[in-house]
Amino acid sequence: MVCKPIVAPRLVRVVIDRAIHRELDYSVPDSLAERVSVGSRVRVPFRDKSGLATVVATLEHSDAKGLRPIEAVVGDAPMLSTHLLELANWIGAYYCCPIETVMRSMLPQVIRKAKVGFKRQLFVQPGRKIDRDELEKLQKRAPRQAELLEAISKLEKPKRVADLLRQTSLDNQTLRALAKRGLAVLREEAVERDPHGDEQFIPTTNLVLNEEQTRVLKEITEALEAPEKARPILLHGVTGSGKTEIYLQAIRASLDRGHTAIVLVPEISLTPQTVERFKGRFAEAQDAVAVLHSHLSEGERHDEWHKIHSGRARIVIGARSAVFAPLKNLGLIVVDEEHETTYKQEEAPRYHARDVAVVRAKIEKCVVLLGSATPSLESYHNAMTGKYQLATLLQRVDEKQMPLMRIVDLRSERRKQKSLAILSDKLRDAIADRLGKREQTILFLNRRGFSTSLLCSNCGEARNCPNCSVALTFHRQVARLNCHLCGHTAAVPKKCPACGQDALIYSGFGTEKVEATVTQIFPNAMVRRMDADSMSRKEAYRETLRNFRAGKIDILVGTQMIAKGLHFPNVTLVGIINADLALHLPDFRAGERTFQLLTQVAGRAGRGETPGEVFVQTFTPFSPSIQFARHHDFAGYFQQELEFRERCDFPPFQHAVLITIRSEHEARAKFSAETLRRRLRETLPTEFVLGDAAPAPLQKLQGQFRFHILIRGGSRRISGLSRLIRETLDKLPFPEDVAVAVDVDPYQLL
Numbered sequence: 001m002v003c004k005p006i007v008a009p010r011l012v013r014v015v016i017d018r019a020i021h022r023e024l025d026y027s028v029p030d031s032l033a034e035r036v037s038v039g040s041r042v043r044v045p046f047r048d049k050s051g052l053a054t055v056v057a058t059l060e061h062s063d064a065k066g067l068r069p070i071e072a073v074v075g076d077a078p079m080l081s082t083h084l085l086e087l088a089n090w091i092g093a094y095y096c097c098p099i100e101t102v103m104r105s106m107l108p109q110v111i112r113k114a115k116v117g118f119k120r121q122l123f124v125q126p127g128r129k130i131d132r133d134e135l136e137k138l139q140k141r142a143p144r145q146a147e148l149l150e151a152i153s154k155l156e157k158p159k160r161v162a163d164l165l166r167q168t169s170l171d172n173q174t175l176r177a178l179a180k181r182g183l184a185v186l187r188e189e190a191v192e193r194d195p196h197g198d199e200q201f202i203p204t205t206n207l208v209l210n211e212e213q214t215r216v217l218k219e220i221t222e223a224l225e226a227p228e229k230a231r232p233i234l235l236h237g238v239t240g241s242g243k244t245e246i247y248l249q250a251i252r253a254s255l256d257r258g259h260t261a262i263v264l265v266p267e268i269s270l271t272p273q274t275v276e277r278f279k280g281r282f283a284e285a286q287d288a289v290a291v292l293h294s295h296l297s298e299g300e301r302h303d304e305w306h307k308i309h310s311g312r313a314r315i316v317i318g319a320r321s322a323v324f325a326p327l328k329n330l331g332l333i334v335v336d337e338e339h340e341t342t343y344k345q346e347e348a349p350r351y352h353a354r355d356v357a358v359v360r361a362k363i364e365k366c367v368v369l370l371g372s373a374t375p376s377l378e379s380y381h382n383a384m385t386g387k388y389q390l391a392t393l394l395q396r397v398d399e400k401q402m403p404l405m406r407i408v409d410l411r412s413e414r415r416k417q418k419s420l421a422i423l424s425d426k427l428r429d430a431i432a433d434r435l436g437k438r439e440q441t442i443l444f445l446n447r448r449g450f451s452t453s454l455l456c457s458n459c460g461e462a463r464n465c466p467n468c469s470v471a472l473t474f475h476r477q478v479a480r481l482n483c484h485l486c487g488h489t490a491a492v493p494k495k496c497p498a499c500g501q502d503a504l505i506y507s508g509f510g511t512e513k514v515e516a517t518v519t520q521i522f523p524n525a526m527v528r529r530m531d532a533d534s535m536s537r538k539e540a541y542r543e544t545l546r547n548f549r550a551g552k553i554d555i556l557v558g559t560q561m562i563a564k565g566l567h568f569p570n571v572t573l574v575g576i577i578n579a580d581l582a583l584h585l586p587d588f589r590a591g592e593r594t595f596q597l598l599t600q601v602a603g604r605a606g607r608g609e610t611p612g613e614v615f616v617q618t619f620t621p622f623s624p625s626i627q628f629a630r631h632h633d634f635a636g637y638f639q640q641e642l643e644f645r646e647r648c649d650f651p652p653f654q655h656a657v658l659i660t661i662r663s664e665h666e667a668r669a670k671f672s673a674e675t676l677r678r679r680l681r682e683t684l685p686t687e688f689v690l691g692d693a694a695p696a697p698l699q700k701l702q703g704q705f706r707f708h709i710l711i712r713g714g715s716r717r718i719s720g721l722s723r724l725i726r727e728t729l730d731k732l733p734f735p736e737d738v739a740v741a742v743d744v745d746p747y748q749l750l
């Protein structure tokens with residue numbers, strides 16, 4: 001490798017934070033030259049203002065005329081490594097979005113805007129020596145100062161003023177007086193806000209691995225030995241097979257080689273329990289583990305980011321955007337629950353963190369490990385075709401059995417009960433049995449609220465959201481109607497606003513009603529609900545989990561929140577109230593999602609000594625995703641689902657790009673969508689299948705009318721297609737009130 005001498009740059013090319021869709025050149029004044037390099041954040045004059053920007057290249061020469069100088073450098077070191085800049089460019093090209101939008105995701109706002117700094121705190125240490133006379137005088141004239149002085153003289157190292165005053169019950173004025181006499185020295189120091197600073201983590205050691213785990217860990221460490229040759233590893237391990245232990249030991253192996261590691265987990269699984277497992281295992285260097293999640297305060301995020309950037313943190317655990325953690329010397333990226341759709345960002349840049357992790361690993365020549373009990377079709381297909389390396393764990397640790405899955409046909413239940421059954425007789429009996437044995441039950445329903453719609457039995461009008469084309473959900477606790485898409489709330493009308501009749505009926509049910517029903521049937525059981533409504537406070541979440549683990553709750557009712565990664569040995573029964581919710585969505589992934597959800601939720605049962613039992617209530621007992629999940633037949637499921645996708649030209653066989661055109665004015669949205677479709681047909685090669693400009697399944701959302709154009713197929717690289725779409729869009733002047741969004745590899749088809 002030839003090392004070029006480092007020359008201070010005279011000219012730089014930057015990307016300004018504001019979306020202007022192009023790069024600009026600036027000159028660098030001598031006074032700043034030493035501090036500017038690729039990845040630096042700078043302040044530059046732009047039009048008649050100044051703005052923040054990222055340096056993406058240093059130049060020897062620029063064609064631009066009359067270059068203006070940059071005004072200032074933000075921070076000491078470059079904020080983005082050349083590796084991360086390369087990754088940003090890839091994301092922009094692949095996901096069809098401007099580079100400044102990528103930067104917004106890559107650097108947290110608090111870092112980009114550079115408004116928040118380190119927290120500064122006052123520390124105290126002993127000052128000059130005091131002689132006996134002066135001390136006696138002080139004790140007489142100012143006894144409190146003397147008392148404080150005694151405490152200070154005992155300090156072996158600087159102490160936080162706040163702590164000292166609290167311990168001595170003395171006040172700030174007394175301390176200031178001592179400082180004025182030179183008897184105490186006060187100093188401000190930067191301290192870190194550690195979101196987990198007040199928690200104690202009990203150190204843990206490696207667990208003994210079983211034969212399967214040992215083999216898998218060996219494959220990973222071999223990859224760590226020769227990362228430049230390694231393919232991404234897909235770890236398919238059934239629920240309870242000990243994947244996390246593999247992650248922990250693989251990270252240890254990476255650290256032992258002097259490298260760092262990122263662990264991505266879905267936001268919903270980033271529970272105190274998860275953080276504890278990682279912080280505990282690496283307790284000898286607790287500081288070395290940084291945690292990034294959406295509940296951090298701006299200050300905490302600032303400090304965690306700097307802990308990573310400065311190289312003190314060597315392990316980063318976080319949700320989606322942690323894939324951009326500025327770790328150097330990266331050795332391993334773990335993507336847990338790689339099938340999770342929350343890894344896909346639903347606003348620009350619409351990237352998928354798993355796919356970005358694979359690309360980052362390639363750029364940084366490190367190992368990437370994708371783990372799941374129910375791998376995505378995309379990853380599984382990559383493993384089948386040899387693009388990924390497949391590692392499997394088919395046994396639960398300690399040879400615990402997979403839970404027994406029973407299918408309950410709701411069609412016959414409905415005939416029996418004559419009304420909408422929430423609990424079938426079989427599930428009811430099973431719960432009663434568990435209550436008798438003091439074992440715990442989880443009831444799962446993927447829908448919040450009490451009643452999912454309010455209908456008029458006279459005229460048939462449903463109460464819909466005025467902004468979205470969905471029915472409003474009734475929430476009994478707050479006694480209001482609520483839109484789950486835009487947050488609109490409304491009072492519950494006494495009479496039908498359309499026909500004036502007193503004929504309103506509630507129908508459908510959500511978790512709130514399940515909770516009420518269960519409480520009614522089992523009045524002596526302790527029932528708790530866990531969903532976005534009941535868990536709006538972070539504390540409520542922790543408390544419920546703690547109580548459930550301690551056995552103070554018999555039945556836990558909840559949404560996805562309880563489906564992921566939680567580990568409760570005393571749960572022997574899981575009831576899935578309605579398995580069909582996802583199946584009826586107009587989405588080619590509906591079957592896959594149902595299969596994944598059933599398997600994940602079922603995996604919560606039987607994690608302890610007693611085997612688990614799962615009841616799946618469904619109106620479509622013979623649908624393949626339910627039948628394959630029931631038999632824990634992953635390979636069979638993948639096989640049939642892949643055949644279906646191939647027949648229909650869906651991912652993973654063909655790429656898909658979804659363009660959404662929206663406006664408050666329906667006609668304008670429609671016209672723009674049709675124009676765009678015509679232009680795309682002219683531009684795109686015929687190998688791409690271009691769908692009609694059609695109303696989206698969710699036609700109105702947040703007051704906007706929405707139209708879709710779905711593009712599929714093409715053997716070309718997706719970045720080529722993205723470029724053509726971008727060029728077509730740039731040439732089309734859309735009215736100001738029409739917005740266009742391009743989603744490459746979309747997950748939301750509504």
Ligand SMILES: [Zn+2]
Nearest residue numbers: 456459496499
């Ligand atoms: Zn009516």
Ligand SMILES: [Zn+2]
Nearest residue numbers: 465468483486
């Ligand atoms: Zn709405």
